[in-house]
Amino acid sequence: MKKLFIAGNWKSNKTLSEAEDWIGKFNTVWENVTIVVCMPYTLLGVMKSKNLSFLCGAQDVSPFGDGAYTGEVSARQIKECTDWVIIGHSERRKYFSETDDMLQKKVEQAKSVGLKIIYCVSDDITIVPQGVDVVAYEPVWAIGTGKTDTPENANAVIVNIKTKYKIATVIYGGSVTSENVASFVSQPAIDGVLPGGASLEAEKFIQLISYASHD
Numbered sequence: 001m002k003k004l005f006i007a008g009n010w011k012s013n014k015t016l017s018e019a020e021d022w023i024g025k026f027n028t029v030w031e032n033v034t035i036v037v038c039m040p041y042t043l044l045g046v047m048k049s050k051n052l053s054f055l056c057g058a059q060d061v062s063p064f065g066d067g068a069y070t071g072e073v074s075a076r077q078i079k080e081c082t083d084w085v086i087i088g089h090s091e092r093r094k095y096f097s098e099t100d101d102m103l104q105k106k107v108e109q110a111k112s113v114g115l116k117i118i119y120c121v122s123d124d125i126t127i128v129p130q131g132v133d134v135v136a137y138e139p140v141w142a143i144g145t146g147k148t149d150t151p152e153n154a155n156a157v158i159v160n161i162k163t164k165y166k167i168a169t170v171i172y173g174g175s176v177t178s179e180n181v182a183s184f185v186s187q188p189a190i191d192g193v194l195p196g197g198a199s200l201e202a203e204k205f206i207q208l209i210s211y212a213s214h215d
């Protein structure tokens with residue numbers, strides 16, 4: 001069986017106490033699944049000192065290094081807390097006007113400190129910078145809408161991305177739930193999923209991972 005990569009995206013959700021509660025409930029371990037929970041910056045420093053059954057990730061990184069960039073969090077600051085970062089999520093592109101040029105700079109910053117990158121694209125035309133570790137194919141219209149791409153089309157897009165960019169791990173995101181996750185990961189080219197809403201409750205996320213991995 002292929003090793004699955006499942007990245008939860010909490011977005012701008014959870015206070016520290018809510019995150020502690022989630023962690024208290026998330027106590028299952030899966031042999032064949034890499035789990036990365038991408039959470040707000042405010043939680044990452046605290047998570048570092050905990051003994052967790054999953055990896056943590058950030059949801060963004062500054063395109064600049066350390067310095068006078070008020071409000072930004074640099075790659076070096078993130079790397080102190082975690083090894084993973086999402087770059088290029090469609091919500092960043094839409095609400096914060098992030099362009100391919102800016103995302104290229106973010107990738108360079110992340111790589112310069114050894115962060116591993118989950119890079120999001122909404123199709124197989126969008127540029128994927130060199131050096132990213134995982135690509136997430138997430139059609140914009142499927143994010144948070146309850147509508148998914150078909151598993152067959154997601155597989156075809158992912159084959160194109162893998163062929164074009166020689167990336168080994170490409171996952172699908174957009175309204176993934178425990179009900180539909182198996183239909184995606186059973187496709188030959190799909191290596192895992194990126195659930196947003198379905199990662200917010202520990203019990204639901206556990207169920208999703210179990211259904212994905214057939215445990």
Ligand code: PGA
Nearest residue numbers: 143144174175195196197
């Ligand atoms: P969703 O979010 O699962 O809630 O659609 C996915 C994402 O934004 O990555």
